[in-house]
Amino acid sequence: MYNFSEIEKKWQKYWKENHTFKTDVWDFSKPKYYVLDMFPYPSGVGLHAGHVEGYTATDIISRMKRMQGYNVLHPMGYDSFGLPAEQYAIKTGNHPNGFTEKNIAYFTEQLNALGFDYDWDKMVATSDPKFYKWTQWIFKNLYQDGYAKYVDMPVNWCEGLGTVLSNDEVIDGKSERGGYPVVRKNMKQLCIDQASFAEELLEGLDEIDWPESTKEMQRNWIGKSIGAHVTFKIKDHDKEFTVFTTRCDTLFGATYCVLAPEHEYINSITTKEHQKEVEEYKRTCASKSDLERTELNKEKTGVFTGAYAINPVNGREIPIYISDYVLASYGTGAIMAVPAHDERDYEFAKKFHIPIIQVLEEVTGTPHENETKKKSIVAVVYNPKTKKYLTLNWHDKGGRLFIGGTRKENETALDCALREIKEETGYTDLELQETLPKINHHYYAYNKDKYFNIESTGFFFHLKSENQQTTQLDEDESFTVEWVDEETVQEVKDALHQKTYQYAKNQGAMVGDGVHVHSEFLDGLYKQDAIDTMIKWLEEHNCGERKVNYKFREWIFARQRYWGEPVPIVHLDNGEEYLLEDSELPLILPSLEDYKGHNGKAPLENARDWKEYTTKTGMHGVRETSTMPGSAGSSWYYFRYIDPQNDEVFCDPRLAAHWLPVDLYIGGQEHAVGHLMYSRIWNHYLYNKGLSPVKEPFKKLVHQGMILGENGIKMGKRYPEYAIDPKNIAKEYGADTLRLYEMFMGPIEASKPWSMNGVVGAKKFLERVWRFFTNFENIKDTDKDKLTKIYHQTVKKVTDDFEVLGFNTAISQMMIFVNECYKVGSCPKEYAEGFIKMISCITPHIGEEMWELYGHNQTIAYEKWPEYDEKYLKEEEKEIAVQVNGKVRATMFVHQDNTDQEIEQKAFSLDNVQRHIQGKEIVKVIVIKGKICNIVVKD
């Protein structure tokens, strides 16, 4: 029986003493492979099961690549600035350094206990001055190049934490850490202008091998939308304002405008009689946090300013409202409202009784030449008492329809609808619920042999009472009047009637595509053409232009916290900002007596001596006391691993050119728009400056899934009782077992529940391996042939599966191989050693130990990866299925040289096949080489 704790300790010691995994980064003779894990925050709790999963995956890849002859860089480090250390400092009054160092040592010990092959000489920690010197240096460059600057802006202010938070640190209006309420407040902020990278960040996404969902989240976060700026003059004022819209084609349907409550013009344009209301509304909005604003999402609010804007396209005067459904921070903080074609505007217009003008009609049916134009109606009548709809069943002359009809001259659409209902069904007591959008319908009338193009107005009525008159039908009107339930309504297949019904079911704005009407030069154009035409018109008439807008805004780059990188900026007494010189970096974080910030001030305000600064030329100033956010160091750390000791430059460009990009990056999806966006921004900046050799730092990205508790519940703070602590598992079952189990659980990206039985199973497999392969009576060539095929298959499958991180299926193949060895009762040394090499990537300790028992006195880590020979993979005899009408009726062995005819003949000779084709006509026989033979028969 194998003693895992002894073996694991032995090899961990061996690797450390022999520097087995030291990477010579200057050795360019071999191809490089850079595998990276998202480095952890070194919390005192240590590793959790999710860490182990991701780290084992990169460990396996790095070990395989090393054996395949790559020069592998597989580093580990710590994102060691952060809140727990800060809280420790506040509580104890001690500098967080000691606390952090202790945690790092603890974390490192745990990582080593799991046998990961990190080169610890490359270790970095973001809180180490030797590291953050360069964080400050890169920031300095960003500042010099104008990408970092002070901006006066509304921010997420968290009173509870006494700091400003970025949007991704705010969840549901509360701080991500601690759950304190967050409010909006105007402050001068140090920001990084990420929006200027928006376009290249979007483009970059197309060239990297990342999970689609993460790319999509980044696209969403950047939030690009293509549209136009349109300028509206204000009536009786010498002023104009600009709106952003993606639907400038609907400009003829604009019936009002809305300004955000914070809009600068409001005070000057509001008329006297509306002043009080407007003031009051502004005040309510200001007191609301973002959370409250979204909570009040349900009902639109707003007030009229008394002012009117002039629609540039038709000179129409439309009222200007203010409402908080328009955000000051997006676009221009002002919109044109087109209630007919925008859900929000529709809702607002309904509430404030503002006209709704439809300028786009959905098109149904197929257009044709020489159409006759008509106006008509479709009426959907619903009886709320019986929950049934009124339909006419035209049977074979048109199927089931609602009530329809052509408008007479001088007849309104509504009159027409009421008349048709009365004539065709006799009902007279109706209540109009909604006039539905008009539809542009094309059809062909067989009885008249004519093509028609109709503009149909839809109506939705409720039946108030069953009062009925006698119907007046033309002789060709042969239908039955039927009240039907919702299910039977589905029988209405006519496109126009179907669409009308949909409008009746979901009343609101018509937001889809269609042709323009009442829009002068746009009439007859579809949406996209109309947008292009309108932009051209706006540009020609100097009242608008094409405009791309992004949700992406400034990245606030300062926190009122202590435990972060100091910002190398001094605020001079004359109001200017002074940037420290390179020689003054790193700007070291001072020790304090009081680590707590007071009244929203940064803790570094307490560092009175440190704060003071005088330039060489004798100018006095005060240092910036905010520190950088947590994501600063992690935005470039992958550079530093390559060249961690360099004091001249953040990373030697020759090394960066050789080692970047990172070939494989594994980490949790929670960083999809935080860290993964910020590092791309910094890298794009460095790339544009010629300081990074690649546009995109991470070529391939994989997120490890969440590991759930045994009952499928998320582990973590909420349910600590279900949490699995990898420390205990490693202690009780061994690190190899833990690694093997986590890799066998399922696909790496999937969330999957923990199973203690599964752990035991993994351990049993390792014991089974040990028992067989360390019993040298088994290791002999006697039955070599019996294992040749399965061995080569296994090498191929494991190699291919490792490459795509399919560890669960690779392990399954290795189990099959071991089962086969047991069955045969022996295994040649050659195959055994190949197997040991493969499994040593997953379970390195037992791998090294067995390798040694096989008489080798060097680590297995640099042994040559086993190879397979295609010629052993081919099966000359293969069992294929014989189907009759697609059902498997028998199986048979066929030789790979057999012709289709031979296979066919053999299939027909099988008893059970005969039974099923007897007395039936054979339609055809399909033979797919090596797979199947299907006989199609007919009675």
Added chain:
RNA sequence: GCUUGUGUGGCGGAACUGGUAGACGCGCACGACUCAAAAUCGUGUGACAUUUGUUAUGUGGGUUCGAGUCCCACCACAAGCACCA
């Protein structure tokens, strides 16, 4: 509501560009070894009927000689976004 995913035995999960569904593991049952148990080794294991059959990959349709895989509609779950004009 929108976006992106995911739905396969008692459980975790396999299945290449459509070609014998359920690999491998857990669990369960039986057998061998044992006085016995554990461990180990072997055999079996979707369901129903039980000789050959029927039926099965969230639901309902479709394409095909053949569908877990492709198409359409729907349902459920997960994650993210959410008045973004």
